[in-house]
Amino acid sequence: MKNSDFAELIVSLARRMYMCGSETRLIIQTTERVASAYGCQATVIVSPGSVGVKLVFPVSDEREYREEYTTFGRIDRVGINMHNLVFYTRLCQDAEKGLITADELMEKLEHIPQFSYNRLFMVAAVGIATAAFSVINGGDMDASMTALVAGTITMACKLLMQKFHLFDMFIFTTCGFISTIISFWVGTGIFHLSEYNLAVAMVVSLLLLVPGFPFITGILDLFKGYTSVGATRLINSIMLVASVCLGIMTAFSILPIDKW
Incomplete structure (x- = not known):
């Protein structure tokens, strides 16, 4: 996965958790731990209308400098959806344990069923x-x-x-x-x-x-x-x-x- 795509993944995760009604500390801690699990340092900022993420990727064999990406996600509508919030949290736990790759995490986020109560x-x-x-x-x-x-x-x-x-x-x-x-x-x-x-x-x-x-x-x-x-x-x-x-x-x- 490209670094820019990974940055979009982290901001999408934070945005989804915010729109489900999650408290701010849970959003920040969860997304930063996921980024750390995949080997980069993240700084997440949550504001009333948007979510911002700054990622710092470590020096690798391909480059001699640290690469940084900053991206933002807009919050459209905030609701309460505990079912999806629990699903996101479990995905993040799997990512921290190394059970899924970043590509698999993005695929699961994109195909999560939008659960709604009858x-x-x-x-x-x-x-x-x-x-x-x-x-x-x-x-x-x-x-x-x-x-x-x-x-x-x-x-x-x-x-x-x-x-x-x-x-x-x-x-x-x-x-x-x-x-x-x-x-x-x-x-x-x-x-x-x-x-x-x-x-x-x-x-x-x-x-x-x-x-x-x-x-x-x-x-x-x-x-x-x-x-x-x-x-x-x-x-x-x-x-x-x-x-x-x-x-x-x-x-x-x-x-x-x-x-x-």
Whole structure:
């Protein structure tokens, strides 16, 4: 493999891990260890919108000087995909152990199956989880059924809008509005919930919109010294929460209630 191709391999690996939602330290340590396993020194820089890699290749019989390559990769869209992240980590471990060559590593990265969760399964799982949270918070069976319906419909709407790659803040605002409206209408029009049970159903149906994973990784990055990436992730999480609040307030403006 050419040195330039190897540099593209390292930056592609770092970029893929970033887009799966990996924390910054894991990206840097993993890619630098892989480069070291193949006999070159790597310096990896992760920023909110891109990944940069500088590789220094040692002196060889073919040349009397150290060759250096610097390349960057743009981050298009950051999501959460633990399946692919685990796959990348295992590939890197195999590379460190000498089980695969650099060419084999590149081939495996290019042909990795893009695993995605079944949408119907995700909708059903979120609906059941929402109903379970209602029970945990003291809601009765009718409140749990209300939360089940609201959570299921909200998750379905969220996945539908994500399919068309709509703006994240618009998606969260819309889902906050839909969840509040549906939980109120179902809770009052069908199950005639008490004030407490209605509040429980309305609150738990919004839990699926909490950006917990980006918030946690943002805090981890801040504590580990990666201020720019950590601050960006935290700001994005806060903006998503604010978008949900905007959707809730918009729903309250047309509902005959002003609080949970």
